[in-house]
Amino acid sequence: SYAQGYEIKPGGTANAQLIAEAVENARKADVAIVVGGWTHGYRYDVWKDNAYDAEDVDKPDMQMPFGQNELIEAVLKANPKTIVVLLGGGAIDMSRWIGNTPAILQAWYPGMEGGHAIADVLLGDAEPAGRLPVAIPHRGADLPVLDWDASTAVYDRWSGQRKLDRDGVPAAYPLGFGLGYSTFALTDLTFGSVQDQYLDVSVSVTNTGGAAGRHVVQVYAARACNTGRTVRTLLGF
Secondary structure, three states: OOOOOOOOOOOOOOOHHHHHHHHHHHHHOOOEEEEEEOOOOOOOOOOHHHOOOOOOOOOOOOOOOOOHHHHHHHHHHHOOOEEEEEEOOOOOOOOOOHHHOOEEEEEEOOOOOHHHHHHHHHOOOOOOOOOOOOOEOOOHHHOOOOOOOOOOOOOOOOOHHHHHHHHOOOOOEOOOOOOOOOOEEEEEEEEEEEEOOEEEEEEEEEEOOOOOOOOOOOEEEEEEOOOOOEEEEEEEO
């Protein structure tokens, strides 16, 4: 195995020399790991065209800045056993390389101990048992069209997973999606009576795999919308 780290500096495209060196080292490695995504806290007056995940700035799209897509594509071509770890506060457009990537870990902003936590997950010492609190679309065009220069905006119910369901557009990863190192079976599903608008649901969860793990049971309501398609609403988990 061979380990080498690279830091991508702000700029429009990935540095050609950086990519060439990363590709060369990826070829030598048993497994390549690319950590990318967004950065937090850029000053809008300085990084106006690259203001991602800042507190007072809307992201213009779901694309990663600084040529990271080009870097990931090149490393994947050099070593098909590449893990992509994504940092950021929301959905990222992965359409250029999602089909060729065997493992993607959404790490959000993991904090000061994030490096240790990510290593534990990648090495199998911890279970990546989280479930997505958002729907991740294939591309930004699947999201509502907004006027970024407007002084006000109205957010109705047709956003996120509901909009994708209504439009019949599959998500890259739907609301509630998540994988781990084991498999689970749900059996003995029962529904109680409705009382004061509450419904009790019971189910047995069995770990059917060879590793310890956790599973998040999710309960959805579904009904047809005005397009005739089924729209899901998360009721509880």
